[in-house]
Amino acid sequence: MPTIQQFECSRCHIYVPADKPQTVCPACAGTLYVRYDLSAARGINGRNAIAKDAAQSPWAGMWRYRSVLPQVTPVTLGEGWTPMLRSKRYPGVYVKEEGANPTGSFKARGLALAVTMARHLGLRKLAVPSAGNAAGALAAYAAAAGIEANIFMPKDVPLANYLEAILYGANVTLVDGLISDCGRMVAERKEKEGWFDISTLKEPFRIEGKKTMGYELVEQLGWEYPDAVFYPTGGGVGLIGMWKAFIEMEELGWVRPGKRPRMIAVQSAGCAPVVRAFEAEAAASTMWENAATFASGLRVPKPYGDYIMLQILEESDGIALAFPDEKILESLKDWARNEGIFLSPEGAAATAAYDHLLANGELTLEDRVVLFNTGAGLKYTDVTAEAMGLRRP
Ligand SMILES: Cc1ncc(COP(=O)(O)O)c(C=O)c1O
Numbered sequence: 001m002p003t004i005q006q007f008e009c010s011r012c013h014i015y016v017p018a019d020k021p022q023t024v025c026p027a028c029a030g031t032l033y034v035r036y037d038l039s040a041a042r043g044i045n046g047r048n049a050i051a052k053d054a055a056q057s058p059w060a061g062m063w064r065y066r067s068v069l070p071q072v073t074p075v076t077l078g079e080g081w082t083p084m085l086r087s088k089r090y091p092g093v094y095v096k097e098e099g100a101n102p103t104g105s106f107k108a109r110g111l112a113l114a115v116t117m118a119r120h121l122g123l124r125k126l127a128v129p130s131a132g133n134a135a136g137a138l139a140a141y142a143a144a145a146g147i148e149a150n151i152f153m154p155k156d157v158p159l160a161n162y163l164e165a166i167l168y169g170a171n172v173t174l175v176d177g178l179i180s181d182c183g184r185m186v187a188e189r190k191e192k193e194g195w196f197d198i199s200t201l202k203e204p205f206r207i208e209g210k211k212t213m214g215y216e217l218v219e220q221l222g223w224e225y226p227d228a229v230f231y232p233t234g235g236g237v238g239l240i241g242m243w244k245a246f247i248e249m250e251e252l253g254w255v256r257p258g259k260r261p262r263m264i265a266v267q268s269a270g271c272a273p274v275v276r277a278f279e280a281e282a283a284a285s286t287m288w289e290n291a292a293t294f295a296s297g298l299r300v301p302k303p304y305g306d307y308i309m310l311q312i313l314e315e316s317d318g319i320a321l322a323f324p325d326e327k328i329l330e331s332l333k334d335w336a337r338n339e340g341i342f343l344s345p346e347g348a349a350a351t352a353a354y355d356h357l358l359a360n361g362e363l364t365l366e367d368r369v370v371l372f373n374t375g376a377g378l379k380y381t382d383v384t385a386e387a388m389g390l391r392r393p
């Protein structure tokens with residue numbers, strides 16, 4: 001396992017000491033990246049050692065990449081190393097099934113690492129504003145670590161998110177508003193309450209957990225990049241984390257050199273601040289008013305790391321696309337009936353985007369692409385049933 005050297009600001013690039021808890025850059029409030037001494041993992045041998053190491057490790061899942069993660073004992077519930085499913089209809093399509101994670105979503109990866117580091121650094125009280133799945137994941141890992149979790153989420157999150165947070169013993173506040181309102185409430189109270197704020201991109205370790213998706217997809221494709229990665233985008237931690245992984249893997253000599261994948265950020269037309277900024281060629285997004293979509297994880301009206309995502313989209317020759325909920329639901333039903341995969345609404349936004357780019361010729365059937373199903377469809381039984389107009393007779 002490597003030692004952390006320091007944090008680096010994603011915006012002004014100053015270095016910040018990593019020997020105590022840090023939130024954002026003290027100079028410009030930019031998101032901090034973790035920087036390691038990775039020399040021990042360099043070269044193809046470092047890559048080849050992974051499977052052998054993983055077989056001998058007491059920890060499963062994403063901890064197979066512990067040679068590029070902080071040198072600490074993990075708080076783990078078995079997150080990561082999720083299936084890479086092949087489509088039955090489209091030869092180039094792989095679905096990264098993140099619903100297989102503990103708590104049924106990819107949020108487990110980021111929160112496993114954030115809680116691991118919180119325990120390591122002696123933090124006792126964590127707080128998070130959440131669109132839903134981050135709340136469930138924080139509640140679970142905090143319970144596993146014996147740390148207090150304070151959660152603020154919109155009152156109309158899927159019932160599963162409310163239930164899991166309560167069941168794991170978190171302090172839950174349901175808010176008549178959006179994640180941005182929840183974030184404001186955490187910010188107002190954290191100092192007085194002694195909470196450490198682990199909001200999306202306001203602490204450096206959730207990116208580290210999510211970056212394992214980048215390592216994993218490259219390893220699962222035979223240490224090669226796909227042509228494109230479709231990512232349902234809310235706060236953007238996964239997109240940013242995967243891009244960091246690709247850069248690290250190139251520095252390490254782990255990935256066959258070639259063009260990095262085009263990053264495709266997918267949102268709902270009911271809340272698409274990144275798409276709007278991308279289309280306007282802006283450097284940052286503006287607040288999306290009256291955000292509404294059944295893809296609750298995408299209801300992030302002003303992502304904190306918008307400037308990083310927009311840079312990555314540009315650098316990767318990427319695209320940002322939004323689809324109305326009806327189109328997302330249509331794709332969700334299509335994949336259930338024709339592939340046996342029950343997508344989350346967020347995942348179905350990615351499959352809808354694939355159909356769109358195939359139809360307009362931007363992609364061909366031969367292009368190898370990874371579509372992220374970021375959560376299990378079964379976490380959304382209430383909202384998806386409602387969107388389908390389905391009631392028990
Ligand atoms: C299922 C699901 N997909 C996608 C997202 C968006 O994730 P990110 O904040 O990494 O963009 C979320 C966030 O809550 C989510 O729960």
Ligand SMILES: [Zn+2]
Pocket residue numbers: 009010011012013014025026027028029030
């Ligand atoms: Zn800075």
